[in-house]
Amino acid sequence: MSQQIDHLLTEDRRFAPPADFVQNAVAKPGIYDEAADDRLSFWAARSRELLHWHTPFTNVLDWSNPPFAKWFDDGKLNVAYNCLDRHVEAGNGDRVAIHFEGEPGDSRSVTYAELTAEVKRVANVLAGLGVGQGDRVAIYLPMIPEAIASLLAVARLGAVHSVVFGGFSADSLRARIDDAGAKVVITADGGYRKGKASALKPAVDQALSDRGDGEQATVEKVLVVRRTEQEVEWTDGRDVWWHDVVPAASAEHEAEAFDAENPLFILYTSGTTGKPKGILHTSGGYLTQAAFTHRNVFDLHPETDVYWCTADIGWITGHSYVTYGPLANGATQVLYEGTPEFPEPGRWWDIIEKYGVSIFYTAPTAVRSFMKQGREIPQKRDLSSLRLLGSVGEPINPEAWMWFREVIGSGLTPIVDTWWQTETGAIMISALPGVTETKPGSAQVALPGVEIDVVDEKGEAVGNDAGGLLVVTDPWPSMLRGIWGDPDRFVETYWKMFADKGFYFAGDGARLDEDGDIWLLGRVDDVMNVSGHRLSTAEIESALVAHDATAEAAVVGASDETTGQAVVAFVILKESFLKDNSAEGLANTLRQWVGEQIGPIARPRDVYIVGELPKTRSGKIMRRLLRDVAEGREVGDTQTLADTAVMSVIARQVK
Numbered sequence: 145m146s147q148q149i150d151h152l153l154t155e156d157r158r159f160a161p162p163a164d165f166v167q168n169a170v171a172k173p174g175i176y177d178e179a180a181d182d183r184l185s186f187w188a189a190r191s192r193e194l195l196h197w198h199t200p201f202t203n204v205l206d207w208s209n210p211p212f213a214k215w216f217d218d219g220k221l222n223v224a225y226n227c228l229d230r231h232v233e234a235g236n237g238d239r240v241a242i243h244f245e246g247e248p249g250d251s252r253s254v255t256y257a258e259l260t261a262e263v264k265r266v267a268n269v270l271a272g273l274g275v276g277q278g279d280r281v282a283i284y285l286p287m288i289p290e291a292i293a294s295l296l297a298v299a300r301l302g303a304v305h306s307v308v309f310g311g312f313s314a315d316s317l318r319a320r321i322d323d324a325g326a327k328v329v330i331t332a333d334g335g336y337r338k339g340k341a342s343a344l345k346p347a348v349d350q351a352l353s354d355r356g357d358g359e360q361a362t363v364e365k366v367l368v369v370r371r372t373e374q375e376v377e378w379t380d381g382r383d384v385w386w387h388d389v390v391p392a393a394s395a396e397h398e399a400e401a402f403d404a405e406n407p408l409f410i411l412y413t414s415g416t417t418g419k420p421k422g423i424l425h426t427s428g429g430y431l432t433q434a435a436f437t438h439r440n441v442f443d444l445h446p447e448t449d450v451y452w453c454t455a456d457i458g459w460i461t462g463h464s465y466v467t468y469g470p471l472a473n474g475a476t477q478v479l480y481e482g483t484p485e486f487p488e489p490g491r492w493w494d495i496i497e498k499y500g501v502s503i504f505y506t507a508p509t510a511v512r513s514f515m516k517q518g519r520e521i522p523q524k525r526d527l528s529s530l531r532l533l534g535s536v537g538e539p540i541n542p543e544a545w546m547w548f549r550e551v552i553g554s555g556l557t558p559i560v561d562t563w564w565q566t567e568t569g570a571i572m573i574s575a576l577p578g579v580t581e582t583k584p585g586s587a588q589v590a591l592p593g594v595e596i597d598v599v600d601e602k603g604e605a606v607g608n609d610a611g612g613l614l615v616v617t618d619p620w621p622s623m624l625r626g627i628w629g630d631p632d633r634f635v636e637t638y639w640k641m642f643a644d645k646g647f648y649f650a651g652d653g654a655r656l657d658e659d660g661d662i663w664l665l666g667r668v669d670d671v672m673n674v675s676g677h678r679l680s681t682a683e684i685e686s687a688l689v690a691h692d693a694t695a696e697a698a699v700v701g702a703s704d705e706t707t708g709q710a711v712v713a714f715v716i717l718k719e720s721f722l723k724d725n726s727a728e729g730l731a732n733t734l735r736q737w738v739g740e741q742i743g744p745i746a747r748p749r750d751v752y753i754v755g756e757l758p759k760t761r762s763g764k765i766m767r768r769l770l771r772d773v774a775e776g777r778e779v780g781d782t783q784t785l786a787d788t789a790v791m792s793v794i795a796r797q798v799k
């Protein structure tokens with residue numbers, strides 16, 4: 145079967161960066177040439193300029209044993225020193241590192257000097273609990289400053305953190321603890337979500353309890369932050385209160401330098417099925433690309449900007465763009481504990497107004513849910529401090545992009561649509577906001593120093609104005625170094641498809657337009673084949689969202705006797721629209737609309753109006769489950785859904 149993906153949607157809106165933005169931009173147009181001249185020297189120069197190396201490196205890339213890369217491997221550094229101490233030593237200790245906003249409304253601001261002292265104390269505590277270089281520490285915390293301090297304290301010791309998202313169950317936590325062989329868990333009594341104190345410690349207790357298989361957990365100590373004052377069960381000798389030991393610990397701690405390839409963290413991604421993969425990242429290359437992209441893609445001016453990334457630290461975005469990138473660059477950022485809807489819709493806009501946020505990085509799923517609620521809510525707030533918006537996690541449909549720019553960005557702010565993965569560690573494809581003329585819906589171009597192509601199934605470049613498979617053709621500094629404990633699976637999963645070319649295959653479909661700009665088309669597993677045409681989910685979903693009535697849409701291919709597969713759409717309507725219209729009348733209108741927008745071949749066979757879509761906890765639509773419904777099957781494994789009840793509601797609505 146040809147891997148060529150048909151292209152149907154046309155988008156010709158263009159936005160040049162505002163003149164004052166261009167003038168003060170961090171990244172200038174010459175950066176592309178500099179990287180193209182000599183990619184490795186480019187990265188070496190960025191690393192030396194953005195980081196402090198205790199022992200400077202002389203090697204840049206060692207690719208003698210692909211796909212196992214080493215970057216800067218004869219250099220030594222301390223990641224936490226780079227994120228903390230050096231800013232204090234440079235006289236910026238009084239700069240706020242974190243404006244913390246708790247969901248109940250409590251808030252505190254932590255300076256770089258305070259955060260540095262706190263991390264030193266936590267590092268001393270962890271060392272006292274037996275944590276040393278190479279040991280694994282599981283972190284299961286809400287979005288509170290202690291979470292960031294914990295990651296950095298582990299990094300400071302040359303140990304390895306494995307953050308497990310607070311929404312995961314005791315079983316998921318245990319599986320990740322076991323796989324990594326974690327020695328210590330850092331958790332909290334609980335955190336605030338949707339106006340309630342939700343518990344975390346009981347899940348840790350359950351995870352560590354005897355599971356009847358005779359296997360003892362590897363965990364020796366549990367360090368517990370008090371956040372919600374909920375009652376907790378206590379295991380003497382194992383459990384330690386943070387507030388008993390951290391304030392009493394010494395704030396003196398010398399940051400030891402570790403090898404550039406010292407492991408920094410493991411982060412589990414679920415993949416589509418099966419056992420989660422422990423994606424392994426190391427220190428020097430990862431921090432280089434995290435810092436470089438954070439500074440250039442977000443145009444960070446650390447003295448004046450207030451940056452806010454809404455991702456949870458349980459995801460890669462929370463590692464690279466809440467923790468390491470911003471702190472390495474000495475940024476001031478907002479950290480918010482709760483949900484956008486508490487105490488009422490508009491909380492995020494209140495926070496932007498309160499702190500004067502200038503750079504705002506979020507996910508398309510959030511943007512679409514705000515579109516659903518209506519623009520009146522953000523329009524009641526003063527969002528004039530915003531000067532740059534960013535998007536990550538899924539293709540952002542052109543209409544969602546336009547809404548984001550017009551309603552949140554007052555029609556002026558550049559938007560950077562950033563494509564990357566847990567595996568890539570940092571942003572790979574994005575506009576540079578003072579350089580690139582942006583196109584709604586396109587992630588645009590590979591960053592300087594990153595080599596991307598779109599190829600057919602033989603690995604041949606498809607060229608402009610064609611679709612195919614997205615690959616990374618050359619190693620990059622923040623690339624994953626492997627899957628924890630499973631080198632074969634690493635090779636098999638990412639490198640086997642194009643083994644002869646040495647390409648990394650990302651699993652995504654993409655198209656190059658006539659200018660060579662990249663459009664992400666969704667996961668190739670989700671591509672549909674209708675009468676021999678390979679259609680991308682992203683384009684048809686974008687067409688649906690372009691209709692006034694639609695807030696969000698998911699499209700799947702369901703087997704069909706005549707066409708092989710047929711397009712089936714699940715659509716959420718905007719609330720304003722629901723007030724005046726019946727949902728039922730609309731399915732036909734939307735079918736026709738798609739036919740007009742992108743052609744009869746893409747016209748959905750069925751359009752179902754639903755109230756919710758099945759999403760993972762990081763907000764990605766799980767099309768596999770919708771395919772089950774569309775084909776009339778029993779719905780498959782819903783464990784990784786944020787809300788497991790959603791599928792039964794959808795199945796009922798469809799019937």
Ligand code: WTA
Pocket residue numbers: 413459460461535536537538539540561562563564565566567587650651652664666667762
């Ligand atoms: C998707 C998140 C389109 C893509 C940082 C990728 C995107 C997967 C974009 C990785 C984007 C991420 N446009 N699709 N700007 N960003 N994706 O590991 O399918 O949670 O392979 O990392 O999200 O998801 P992950």
